[in-house]
Amino acid sequence: MSQYFTLHPDTPQPRLIKQAVAILRDGGVIAFPTDSSYALGCHLGDKAAQDRIRVIREVDDKHHFTLMCRDLSEIARYAQVDNRQFRLLKANTPGSYTFILEATREVPKRLQHPKRNTIGLRVPEHLVTLALLEELGEPIISMTLILPGDELPMHEAEEIRERLEKRLDLIVDAGACDVESTTVIDLTGAAPVLVRAGRGALQPFGLN
Template sequence: SELGTYAKVDNSQFRQLKAATPGSYTFILQATKEVPNRTLHPKRKTIGLRVPDNKIALALLAELGEPLLSCTLMLPEDSEPLTDPYEIRDRLEHSVDLVIDGGWCGTEPTTVIDMTDGVELVREGKGDKSLFGL
């Protein structure tokens, strides 16, 4: 596992992460010095880790053999994230190199769990918080 290269986790945390991924969770973890500063929370030196239950994303990760930096696709003029692949293509095909149509991904956000100091629910979302005793 490459996780230890980018985030500081103990054995208990690793087991919890392994049991919940891939899944609808984002985990806040203490970053290691290997993580570029521009990708860190500026004051807390943390990262968000997400391993989605999505065949395309998992295939990309397997092929790359390293983490992939991503974000929710929300354009400045929009109030909601873009999730429809046809709309994404129509609006962005001339601004990006590639659009992969993986179908509609839904709008329910992930459950965010902060594991920097224990286990704390930051946002309740699609992932089952009871896996973490919350």
């Protein structure tokens, strides 16, 4: 049975943020709001929690997790970023984008794409998510909360509770999110490549 925290979307209660982060550090799997849809998340160092997310989503090891980061400097710790990539990231973070980049040694092998050694990273534009990241002091491993058979990601905490209450440790309710996933852009090549169109605009990357 999961815990259920109701947080203010603009001024999240510090006490509840601390409790949520304690659950993450203790190996919990949480559902939390982002600037796109709700997401599933766990602690960077917890393989068992990561495996639980894969089971809930019914995805294999070729499906990218995303490192949800506080800021651009944190992205640069976990991904190899050259000057061209840095300019694109600086101009478009925070925001509803997930960027595929070459992983650094800071990223556990189990989180990297098995053939490409890449990782998805993003800086969200949601005050609750940013408060969780600030309190945690490191990225959250995350994956869009879209269940097998569904066409759209989940965006309301009450529905998440109805469908996943027995499979999660915490549901963070900060109101309804968007029903659109992030735009995923691969920055590993000479030019940006669109992997998935979503909430983030394509024009900044010359992809419209």
